[in-house]
Amino acid sequence: MPRSLLTDFELMILLATLRVGDDAYGVQIAREIERISGRKVLLGAAYAALDRLERNELVTSTVGNPTAERGGRAKRFFRVTPRGLRAVKETRQALVALWQDLPQLKEKRT
Amino acid sequence: MNSQPPRLAVALLNRVVPEEEPLTGDLVEEFAAGRSRAWFWRQAIAAAALTAFRRSDEVRPLRLIDGVPARVPSAPATSRRTVNLTASPVAGVGGLSLAILATLVTIFVPQAWWIVLAAMAAGVVLGVVLIAIRRTRA
Numbered sequence: 116m117p118r119s120l121l122t123d124f125e126l127m128i129l130l131a132t133l134r135v136g137d138d139a140y141g142v143q144i145a146r147e148i149e150r151i152s153g154r155k156v157l158l159g160a161a162y163a164a165l166d167r168l169e170r171n172e173l174v175t176s177t178v179g180n181p182t183a184e185r186g187g188r189a190k191r192f193f194r195v196t197p198r199g200l201r202a203v204k205e206t207r208q209a210l211v212a213l214w215q216d217l218p219q220l221k222e223k224r225t
Numbered sequence: 226m227n228s229q230p231p232r233l234a235v236a237l238l239n240r241v242v243p244e245e246e247p248l249t250g251d252l253v254e255e256f257a258a259g260r261s262r263a264w265f266w267r268q269a270i271a272a273a274a275l276t277a278f279r280r281s282d283e284v285r286p287l288r289l290i291d292g293v294p295a296r297v298p299s300a301p302a303t304s305r306r307t308v309n310l311t312a313s314p315v316a317g318v319g320g321l322s323l324a325i326l327a328t329l330v331t332i333f334v335p336q337a338w339w340i341v342l343a344a345m346a347a348g349v350v351l352g353v354v355l356i357a358i359r360r361t362r363a
Contacts, residue, residue, distance in 0.1 A: 162247075185250035
């Protein structure tokens with residue numbers, strides 16, 4: 116089976132990128148993960164994951180124009196590819212399948 | 226409050242991750258938005274460490290780096306060897322990171338000065354021993 120399932124962090128990165136939309140760049144992706152999940156994100160780790168995802172063609176990136184507020188540095192915008200979207204869906208299906216029928220995880224009804 | 230990000234941390238990023246200019250830009254943007262200098266340093270050191278770790282997969286592990294291939298018979302017998310003790314592909318990164326770490330410990334945990342001093346002395350001794358052993362074996 117080809118490797119299509121994502122690590123938890125890769126999955127969070129892809130989901131946050133999808134949530135932010137077309138203008139998703141490092142800071143926004145990290146903020147979205149922190150806001151939704153409460154997990155602190157190291158930007159270096161986010162970029163490492165994004166580089167890996169891009170190598171696997173799950174995201175694409177484009178570099179914008181340099182801005183003064185960033186010390187003359189450009190933003191790198193990320194977009195999830197159709198292949199990335201498929202990987203998210205496959206990972207979700209696998210996790211849901213693993214989740215099902217586990218007595219330890221069933222809600223107690225009173 | 227100083228609105229400029231820590232220059233040494235920016236220099237570290239420019240040196241270690243020059244290809245990740247957008248990452249440095251993101252950190253500068255966040256700092257301008259109100260993040261602390263400690264946050265900037267933490268992010269910069271982590272980014273540098275992660276990059277060095279990723280690159281270590283692409284280069285040889287801890288070993289002597291020769292200027293010329295060892296099997297070339299015409300290699301001058303007196304050529305000096307460069308020793309890379311950190312497995313980092315970027316010369317000086319290991320030493321720079323240690324210097325930064327020692328500086329941070331000195332600033333934030335001044336009562337641990339003797340640990341820093343002992344570690345530095347032990348590092349020098351270990352480095353000299355390793356260099357001597359590896360040059361003897363080479």
